[in-house]
Amino acid sequence: MSEKPHRFNALLDAMDTFLRTPATVTDGRCHVRDAVDMKRIMITVMIALVPALVFGWWNVGYQHSLSVGGQTALWSCLWYGFLKWLPLVIVTYVSGLGVEVLFAQIRKEEVAEGFFVTGFLIPMIMPPDVPLWIVAVATIFAVIFGKEVFGGTGYNFLNPALLARAFVFFAYPSVISGDKVWISGADAVTGATPLALVMNGHPEALPSTWELFLGTIPGCIGETCKIAILIGAAILLFTQVADWRIMFSVFVGGYATAVVCQLTGLCPVAAHDQLLMGGFMFGAVFMATDPVTAAHTRDGKYIYGLLIGILAILIRTLNKGYPEGMMLAILLMNIFAPLIDWCVVQNHIKRRRGTCDL
Amino acid sequence: MKKYLGPLSKDNPILVQTLGVCSALAVTAQLKPAVVMALSVTVVCACSNFIISLMRNTIPPRIRIIVQLLVVSFFVILVDLLLQSYLYDVSKMLSVFVGLIITNCIIMGRLEAFALSHKPFPSFMDGVMNGLGYGLVLAVVAFFRELLGSGTLWNHQVVPDSWYAAGYLNNGLMILPPMALILIGVIIWAK
Numbered sequence: 001m002s003e004k005p006h007r008f009n010a011l012l013d014a015m016d017t018f019l020r021t022p023a024t025v026t027d028g029r030c031h032v033r034d035a036v037d038m039k040r041i042m043i044t045v046m047i048a049l050v051p052a053l054v055f056g057w058w059n060v061g062y063q064h065s066l067s068v069g070g071q072t073a074l075w076s077c078l079w080y081g082f083l084k085w086l087p088l089v090i091v092t093y094v095s096g097l098g099v100e101v102l103f104a105q106i107r108k109e110e111v112a113e114g115f116f117v118t119g120f121l122i123p124m125i126m127p128p129d130v131p132l133w134i135v136a137v138a139t140i141f142a143v144i145f146g147k148e149v150f151g152g153t154g155y156n157f158l159n160p161a162l163l164a165r166a167f168v169f170f171a172y173p174s175v176i177s178g179d180k181v182w183i184s185g186a187d188a189v190t191g192a193t194p195l196a197l198v199m200n201g202h203p204e205a206l207p208s209t210w211e212l213f214l215g216t217i218p219g220c221i222g223e224t225c226k227i228a229i230l231i232g233a234a235i236l237l238f239t240q241v242a243d244w245r246i247m248f249s250v251f252v253g254g255y256a257t258a259v260v261c262q263l264t265g266l267c268p269v270a271a272h273d274q275l276l277m278g279g280f281m282f283g284a285v286f287m288a289t290d291p292v293t294a295a296h297t298r299d300g301k302y303i304y305g306l307l308i309g310i311l312a313i314l315i316r317t318l319n320k321g322y323p324e325g326m327m328l329a330i331l332l333m334n335i336f337a338p339l340i341d342w343c344v345v346q347n348h349i350k351r352r353r354g355t356c357d358l
Numbered sequence: 359m360k361k362y363l364g365p366l367s368k369d370n371p372i373l374v375q376t377l378g379v380c381s382a383l384a385v386t387a388q389l390k391p392a393v394v395m396a397l398s399v400t401v402v403c404a405c406s407n408f409i410i411s412l413m414r415n416t417i418p419p420r421i422r423i424i425v426q427l428l429v430v431s432f433f434v435i436l437v438d439l440l441l442q443s444y445l446y447d448v449s450k451m452l453s454v455f456v457g458l459i460i461t462n463c464i465i466m467g468r469l470e471a472f473a474l475s476h477k478p479f480p481s482f483m484d485g486v487m488n489g490l491g492y493g494l495v496l497a498v499v500a501f502f503r504e505l506l507g508s509g510t511l512w513n514h515q516v517v518p519d520s521w522y523a524a525g526y527l528n529n530g531l532m533i534l535p536p537m538a539l540i541l542i543g544v545i546i547w548a549k
Contacts, residue, residue, distance in 0.1 A: 131525050131527075133525075134527070145540060149543075149547065167531065170530060170531045170534065171529045171530050171531035171532070172527050172529070172530065173530055174527065175527070
């Protein structure tokens with residue numbers, strides 16, 4: 001390309017290569033070409049998220065209808081939830097991509113695709129009625145401080161979507177905790193999240209295991225239906241976008257801790273219900289497996305996953321103020337992932353050194 | 359005069375030398391205690407620089423740290439008592455952090471690096487300027503933390519009630535120390 005790049009090259013390039021690969025590829029012999037590039041991976045994750053999303057639309061409408069006593073017809077529920085979700089997703093993408101384009105422009109780089117999944121995830125882990133300006137502020141904060149200051153996509157050590165949620169959780173606790181936020185349009189009524197209630201000493205408030213599994217309970221848009229999340233997990237595992245080691249060890253760590261908590265009487269909830277409650281499964285499948293922020297070594301992935309599971313259940317059980325332990329556990333382990341990798345590599349080097357004479 | 363201005367910008371104690379960060383995180387949730395803290399540090403830094411500089415030729419090098427600590431603690435106690443008598447509410451807010459001025463690395467750093475080898479007046483000016491450089495950062499951080507975190511400045515509400523009625527919320531994260539660290543990071547980044 002001999003011509004001078006356009007002034008708004010970053011933006012134009014982003015438009016041009018939006019969701020597709022440009023036809024100009026490097027020639028020469030030394031490149032391994034693969035159909036799976038970053039865009040393909042991102043699209044796969046988004047496809048895997050669709051079942052949970054569609055169910056989330058329906059559930060937002062369904063919970064709303066239940067609380068105001070309206071009709072619970074399939075299409076009206078879906079439509080209601082869709083209309084709740086649409087502004088969230090528009091605000092997220094506009095604010096997040098705005099920051100990305102701005103940084104790409106300043107740094108004279110291409111806009112990376114990293115925000116597509118982040119922007120898709122953020123509305124799915126917010127309460128349906130969260131004020132839009134808070135979503136915008138949280139997204140901008142997460143993209144700048146979770147990602148761009150460290151160098152952009154691929155250099156972030158925190159999951160930006162979770163960071164956005166953590167920002168809302170600590171900065172504006174009133175919109176994301178308490179009883180009313182999880183049901184859209186609920187000035188009329190009603191129940192707290194089962195998670196918060198159970199942790200504060202009302203075990204009878206827990207829905208049945210079947211309801212937890214099916215997802216007909218109040219919650220974030222994406223997290224309630226475990227069937228939809230399992231379909232997403234299957235897609236991610238089949239395409240090998242997510243690593244099964246992480247998912248597996250998160251569940252093992254979480255289940256083991258939940259069993260211990262149950263047996264010692266710390267928590268009245270059955271261990272299998274613990275795994276179905278709140279954002280545990282959603283986090284395990286879509287958040288913990290983020291290839292950038294997770295541990296990279298094979299042994300490291302087991303340690304990373306186990307610790308996420310253990311910490312998530314421990315935070316939930318021991319700290320009544322933070323019923324949603326999954327978010328904090330994953331963010332904490334994101335920070336520790338490089339350390340885990342370093343220890344695994346050092347250990348490996350030490351072992352190899354022991355077996356040979358130098 | 360120009361040679362004393364370094365601590366305000368390109369040689370700032372917090373932003374460049376990264377000294378005194380812990381107190382900067384602790385006292386900047388509101389503007390008033392931050393400014394009082396900054397003035398206290400300025401007074402302590404300038405006065406102890408002056409005294410140490412006067413004594414610089416008579417202090418035996420091997421016990422100079424103890425002598426410095428004695429002088430600094432004298433001024434810290436003086437400031438603490440003054441605050442308790444005249445600004446009791448601010449003194450309560452700052453709690454241990456006034457007493458902890460003695461451990462502020464900026465003060466020991468200036469004594470070691472400047473006062474021991476310079477004449478009294480330049481040492482005094484150096485102390486004043488370093489204190490003000492520290493105070494400048496504190497004031498900026500506290501301004502944003504109080505404005506966004508509590509909607510007030512110097513304890514006066516500045517965010518109008520109509521905003522709250524329209525759904526505006528104070529940012530609770532601004533009250534917490536991590537946000538002070540992020541703000542200082544942003545200032546260093548933007549600088």
